[in-house]
Amino acid sequence: MGEEKQRNYTGFAGHRRLASGELTEVALKAKEWLDRGDSAPILIFEDETGTPVDLDFRGSLYEFLDKLEKKRARRVEAEQAVEETRRSGPGRPKLGVVSREVSLLPRHWDWLNSQPGGASVTLRKLVEEAKRNSAGADRARRSQEAAYKFMTLMAGDFPGFEEASRAFFANDSERLEQLIQPWPEDVREHLRRLVAIARRDLENAAREVRNPR
Numbered sequence: 001m002g003e004e005k006q007r008n009y010t011g012f013a014g015h016r017r018l019a020s021g022e023l024t025e026v027a028l029k030a031k032e033w034l035d036r037g038d039s040a041p042i043l044i045f046e047d048e049t050g051t052p053v054d055l056d057f058r059g060s061l062y063e064f065l066d067k068l069e070k071k072r073a074r075r076v077e078a079e080q081a082v083e084e085t086r087r088s089g090p091g092r093p094k095l096g097v098v099s100r101e102v103s104l105l106p107r108h109w110d111w112l113n114s115q116p117g118g119a120s121v122t123l124r125k126l127v128e129e130a131k132r133n134s135a136g137a138d139r140a141r142r143s144q145e146a147a148y149k150f151m152t153l154m155a156g157d158f159p160g161f162e163e164a165s166r167a168f169f170a171n172d173s174e175r176l177e178q179l180i181q182p183w184p185e186d187v188r189e190h191l192r193r194l195v196a197i198a199r200r201d202l203e204n205a206a207r208e209v210r211n212p213r
Contacts (some may be wrong), residue, residue: 004210008039008047012154014027014040019030024051024068031057041152049142097184105169137208144169147194155180155189168195 011018011026019029022042030042034057044053055069074138102123106114148168155161161178167176178194180188 009044009053010047010190011042011044012186013038013042015154015187016040017186017190018042022200023072024065027053027064027068028057031061033042035061045150045153048146050146052153067213119126134206137205140205142196143194143198143201147191147198151191151192155183158183171199173199 007023008020009023009026010020011030013030013033018033019026026044027101033040034042041042042057044055045051048051055071057064109119112122115122117125148165151161151165151168159182164176164179166167167179180191183191
């Protein structure tokens, strides 16, 4: 059985950051906040993707922990199924290969069929090579999307949001910093962290293009 992928989450009550860490830790802080009668809306984000987590805070603490554990177990099961499919690899159709229709020009089929192993093996090799070559760019895109998702959900109604978005995608650090300065401190600080990750990944991707392996 594979290990569970470690993820980091950040929870907000309104514009106030409650906690960062594993999902259970952050969710319990949010549950505690709600059970005190505070009315600020709760949002918990997966930091790597910027995706909000859908949790049902109703019920007792015991019931809530049970729901959290079931959610975690379903996620782990899904991840392990994907990993098993990946590991099974080419040559084991019942475990690792999925048939789909692919439309290509006749000359493309001619070339694929002339390669050692035939069309299927060649296509899989080409896909794996493309994945390796684009790994840095894909990582940069995902971290950029994570920062923008968070910005949109938490600051979409803030003054200067549209201009801040343009500055972010233009990689204009100075302009972005000016525009987010009036925003609530916790939102601003978390966004800065996500933007820093996105910039780092973008720089690494550019470096990989300049110095391919």
